[in-house]
Amino acid sequence: MASQSSDEPGAEPDNPILTALPPESDYITYLTILEYQLTPARLPSLQYVLENDSENSLTENIGWDLVHLLLPMLPQSQGCLDLVARKGNPREVIIRVTEALEGMGNETANAAEEQYDEESEALRTFEGEAERIHLGEMKLEGMPESDASLQEPPPQRSEDSKLENEPLHAADSRVPVATLQFESLAHMLSILHPRIKTKNPSRFLATSLPAVLRAYRDLINPSTTLAIVELLTKLSGTSRPALPPRISTTDASVPGSQAKAGETVTAPLPDPEGEEGVQDGEASDAAIVKKLIQAVALEVLEDFVLEAGSLTENGMEWCSRLREHLEPEKTVLGRKSVTERWREEQALKDKDVIVEKLVRLCNALSLNHPSTFNPILTRRSTQPTSPPPESTEEDQPATDYPTSPSAIPFPLTGTLFYLTALTFYSHFPPSSSSPPPPPSISTPLPIFPSLSHLLNSFTSTSPLPAHPPSTLDALLTLLSTSLHPSSSTIGPYPSTLPTFQQTIWHPLTHLSASHPSPTVRYHANLITSGLLHAHPSPTTRLEIIKDTLKPAENDDDEGALLKDPLRIVAISWLKTELSQPSPSSSSFPDMPNNPFSDPTTLIEDLSPLLFPVLDGNASQETASLEEFTSSLPFYTAVVNFVYFVLLRRSNKEKNHGEEEEEGGMMLPQMAKEMIRSVKRMCSRVWKREEGRGEGDEEKGDGEREREVMEVNVCELAVRSVEDVMGVEF
Numbered sequence: 001m002a003s004q005s006s007d008e009p010g011a012e013p014d015n016p017i018l019t020a021l022p023p024e025s026d027y028i029t030y031l032t033i034l035e036y037q038l039t040p041a042r043l044p045s046l047q048y049v050l051e052n053d054s055e056n057s058l059t060e061n062i063g064w065d066l067v068h069l070l071l072p073m074l075p076q077s078q079g080c081l082d083l084v085a086r087k088g089n090p091r092e093v094i095i096r097v098t099e100a101l102e103g104m105g106n107e108t109a110n111a112a113e114e115q116y117d118e119e120s121e122a123l124r125t126f127e128g129e130a131e132r133i134h135l136g137e138m139k140l141e142g143m144p145e146s147d148a149s150l151q152e153p154p155p156q157r158s159e160d161s162k163l164e165n166e167p168l169h170a171a172d173s174r175v176p177v178a179t180l181q182f183e184s185l186a187h188m189l190s191i192l193h194p195r196i197k198t199k200n201p202s203r204f205l206a207t208s209l210p211a212v213l214r215a216y217r218d219l220i221n222p223s224t225t226l227a228i229v230e231l232l233t234k235l236s237g238t239s240r241p242a243l244p245p246r247i248s249t250t251d252a253s254v255p256g257s258q259a260k261a262g263e264t265v266t267a268p269l270p271d272p273e274g275e276e277g278v279q280d281g282e283a284s285d286a287a288i289v290k291k292l293i294q295a296v297a298l299e300v301l302e303d304f305v306l307e308a309g310s311l312t313e314n315g316m317e318w319c320s321r322l323r324e325h326l327e328p329e330k331t332v333l334g335r336k337s338v339t340e341r342w343r344e345e346q347a348l349k350d351k352d353v354i355v356e357k358l359v360r361l362c363n364a365l366s367l368n369h370p371s372t373f374n375p376i377l378t379r380r381s382t383q384p385t386s387p388p389p390e391s392t393e394e395d396q397p398a399t400d401y402p403t404s405p406s407a408i409p410f411p412l413t414g415t416l417f418y419l420t421a422l423t424f425y426s427h428f429p430p431s432s433s434s435p436p437p438p439p440s441i442s443t444p445l446p447i448f449p450s451l452s453h454l455l456n457s458f459t460s461t462s463p464l465p466a467h468p469p470s471t472l473d474a475l476l477t478l479l480s481t482s483l484h485p486s487s488s489t490i491g492p493y494p495s496t497l498p499t500f501q502q503t504i505w506h507p508l509t510h511l512s513a514s515h516p517s518p519t520v521r522y523h524a525n526l527i528t529s530g531l532l533h534a535h536p537s538p539t540t541r542l543e544i545i546k547d548t549l550k551p552a553e554n555d556d557d558e559g560a561l562l563k564d565p566l567r568i569v570a571i572s573w574l575k576t577e578l579s580q581p582s583p584s585s586s587s588f589p590d591m592p593n594n595p596f597s598d599p600t601t602l603i604e605d606l607s608p609l610l611f612p613v614l615d616g617n618a619s620q621e622t623a624s625l626e627e628f629t630s631s632l633p634f635y636t637a638v639v640n641f642v643y644f645v646l647l648r649r650s651n652k653e654k655n656h657g658e659e660e661e662e663g664g665m666m667l668p669q670m671a672k673e674m675i676r677s678v679k680r681m682c683s684r685v686w687k688r689e690e691g692r693g694e695g696d697e698e699k700g701d702g703e704r705e706r707e708v709m710e711v712n713v714c715e716l717a718v719r720s721v722e723d724v725m726g727v728e729f
Contacts, residue, residue, distance in 0.1 A: 017045040027061040034062075038069055040076045050083040056269060063088025067096040074180040085188040086268040090195040094208060097185050097192065101211040104178060104185075104218065179223050182215055186227040190234040197274030202288040203401045205235070209296050216300065220307040225354050228300050229361050236293050238364040284404075291405040294365050294372075301358045301421075302414030305470050308351050315470030316355065317342065318424045319477040319523050325427055326484055359421045367418065376415050376457060377450040412457060413471055419445075420474040423481055444482040446491030447531070451478055452503045464507040465515045472511070476523045479508075483530045490534055497540055504531070505544070513565040525569055533576050538594045541577065545570050549609035568637045571610075575644055578602075599645055604668050610638055611670040614677035625688065628681045632710045635678050639717040642671055646724045667725075676729045679718050685711050 016037045020030055038046060053059060063084045070077040070084070084093060189208055196204055212231070216224055309315045320338040324331055331337050342348045362368065402408050423443045445451055455475060458467055465472075482489045494500040505528070512524035535541050548570035552563040577596040595602055603610070614628060628635070646667070689708065722728050 015045055017042050031062045031065055040073050043076050047079045056087050059087040060089050064092040064096045067100055071181050074184055081184055085191040090192045090271055091273055094192045097188050098208045098211045101185055101215040104215040178219055182219050182224050183227040186231045190231045191268055193235055195268050195271050197271045199282050200285050202285050205292050206401045213299055217303055220303055222350055222354050225304050229357055232293050232297055236365055287405045288402055291408045294367055295408050295410055297362050297365055298411050298414030301417050302411050305417045306468055309468055309470045311347055313517055314519050315473040318420055319473050319480055322477055362418055373419055376412055376454055378453055416474050420477050444487055444489050446489045447482050448491035448493055456503055459507045464511045472520055479527050509566055513562045532573055542595050545573055564631055564634045567634055571637045571641050607668045607670040611674040625684055629707055636714040636717055643720045679729050682711050682715050
C-alpha cells in the first residue's frame with residue numbers, strides 16, 4: 001500500500017503522505033507526520049489513501065485524530081472528513097466531532113481575531129523607532145529546498161482568516177470558516193449516529209445534540225440552520241432512504257449528497273463495536289430518541305425566530321401581517337405594507353423560507369399534536385410545585401442521560417413559535433408544498449383559559465415588556481386571531497375581576513403603555529380594547545375604566561409614568577362603549593341597565609376623574625405650567641372626548657328633530673372649568689416661548705418642537721368644542 005504510482009493524485013517526489021504510510025511507520029508516527037506535513041495541496045493524497053484503505057485499519061486507528069487536522073482546511077478537506085465519518089470507529093469519531101462543536105462559536109472567532117492581531121503587530125513601529133523593513137523569507141543552511149506545492153503556510157497558523165475569503169459551495173457567495181466547519185460537523189453526525197448499534201443510542205444523542213445547539217447559538221444563519229434541519233431529518237428517519245449501493249470489486253459506494261457529478265462516496269461501514277442482535281435500540285430508548293430530536297427542533301426554531309428580530313423591530317411581524325390580511329380596509333394606501341416588505345425584500349423572504357422548513361420538520365416529527373401544546377396551555381405559574389419524592393441512590397442512580405421521555409421538556413418559547421407559525425400558515429400558506437394546518441389542532445385557541453395560561457407562563461418570569469420582540473409578536477398574534485370577529489374564540493371570562501386583571505389585563509395594559517415599539521403598543525391596545533368591550537358585565541367594564549382613569553397617588557411611584565398613557569387609552573375605551581353596542585350575556589345578571597346608555601349621567605359620574613382641576617395660582621405658575629405640559633396629551637384626549645360627546649349629541653338631536661340645548665348645558669361645570677384652564681395654560685406656554693431667547697437651552701430643540709406641536713393640537717381641540725357649543729371659553 002506504501003508504493004507510489006505516477007497516476008496517484010497529488011503524486012510528488014518523496015510525498016510523506018504516501019511514503020510513510022503504515023506499515024512503513026507505525027500509526028502514531030504516521031499521525032505525527034500528518035500533523036507537520038499535511039497541507040491543502042496534499043489533501044488529494046490523503047483522500048486517496050483513505051479511500052483505498054481496504055482493511056480499514058488506518059481510519060479505525062487514527063481516524064478520530066484526523067478531525068482536528070482537517071477542519072481548518074475546509075472546504076478542500078470535506079472529502080476526507082466524509083471518509084473519516086463513514087469508515088472510522090463511530091464511537092471514537094463522534095467524541096472528536098462533539099469536542100470540535102464544543103470549541104466552536106465565540107471561542108473560534110476570538111482565537112482568529114487574536115491570531116490576526118498578533119500577525120498584524122509583528123512589525124509594529126513604536127514612537128522614536130525607525131520604520132521596520134521585512135527582509136522576506138529566511139533560509140537556514142543545511143535545510144532542504146521546499147517543494148513549490150508546499151509553499152503554503154501550515155493551516156494551524158492562519159488558515160482561519162485565509163479560508164474566510166475562499167469561494168464556497170454556493171455560487172458567488174462567501175461563507176465564514178466557522179459556518180463551513182459547523183455544516184461539515186453536522187453532516188458527519190448524520191453519518192455517525194446511524195452507524196452506532198447499541199441498546200441505548202439516546203446516550204450518544206444526549207451528548208452530541210447539546211453540543212450542536214451550543215455551537216449553533218453562536219453561528220445562527222440560514223446555512224447553519226439548514227444543516228441542523230438536514231441532521232435532524234436524517235436522525236429521525238423522516239428523509240427518503242438512499243439509493244441501494246453499487247458494489248464493485250474494489251469498494252462499495254453509494255451516491256452521496258456531498259459527491260460531485262459522476263462521483264460516488266464510500267458507503268458507511270458497520271459499527272466495529274456494535275452489540276450483537278441490536279438494530280435500532282430498545283423500544284423504550286426509541287421514545288427518548290424521538291423526544292430528544294423533537295426538543296432540539298423546537299430549540300432551533302426558537303433560536304432562529306429570536307435571531308430574526310435583528311432584521312426587524314418586531315421579529316417575524318406575524319401579528320402585523322395577519323392583521324393586514326384580516327382587515328385589508330385598514331391598510332394605508334400609498335404606503336408599502338408589512339406583507340409587501342416580506343414578499344419583496346430578499347433577507348426577509350429567506351427568513352420566511354427557513355421558518356417554513358423548520359415548521360415542516362416539526363410536522364414530520366409528529367409535533368403537530370395537542371400533547372405538544374397542552375403543557376404550555378394549561379400551566380399555572382401560581383400553582384405550587386410538589387416536592388420530588390425522596391429516593392436513595394440505589395433507587396435513582398445519578399446519570400447525565402435522560403431516562404424517560406418525560407425528563408426532556410419542550411422549550412416554552414420554541415413551542416409558542418411553533419403554535420404561532422401554525423396559526424399564521426393557516427391564513428398564509430407560504431407555498432403549495434407546505435402542509436396545511438394539522439387537523440388535530442384547533443386554531444385559533446380560546447383566550448380563556450388557554451391563552452391566558454400561556455401569557456401567565458411568560459409574565460411569571462419577568463414583566464411582559466421585558467421579553468424579546470419576537471416573543472411579544474407571537475403572543476399578540478395568537479391573541480389577535482382569537483379576538484378577531486371572524487373567528488372570535490374568547491371563552492368564558494374569569495368569574496372575578498381580580499383574576500381577570502392578574503391573568504391577562506394588567507400585563508397587556510402595561511405592554512400597551514410602556515413598550516418602546518409603537519407597533520407593539522398598537523396591537524396590545526387593540527387587544528385590551530377588544531377584551532374590555534367583549535366583557536359581558538357592564539359593571540365590570542365601568543369599574544375597569546374608572547380604575548384606569550385614577551391618577552397616580554404618588555408622582556415618585558414607578559407606575560406614575562405609565563398612568564397618563566393608560567388614562568388616554570381609558571378615554572378611547574369610553575368612546576368605544578358609547579359608540580358601539582355592548583355585548584349581551586346572561587352570565588352577569590347583576591345590572592339590569594347599561595350605565596353607558598346615558599352619556600350625560602355617565603360623564604357626570606366620571607367628572608372628578610375626567611376633568612381634573614388645574615392650579616391657576618400665579619405664585620405657582622411655573623410649577624403648574626411644567627405639570628401641564630408633561631400631561632398635555634391627556635388633556636388633549638379629554639378635550640377631544642368632550643368634542644366627541646357634543647358632536648354625537650348634536651347629530652342625534654338633528655336626526656330626531658329635537659331642539660338643541662343652549663350653550664351645551666349637558667356638560668358638567670367641571671368640564672367647562674377644565675377647558676377654560678386648558679386654554680389659559682396653552683396661552684401661558686406661548687408667552688413662555690416668546691420670552692425665551694435663542695441661546696436658552698433649557699430644553700432641546702426636539703423637545704421644544706414636540707411641545708409646540710402638542711399645544712397646537714390641544715388648541716385645535718378646544719376651538720372644535722367652542723364651534724360645536726357656539727360659545728367661547
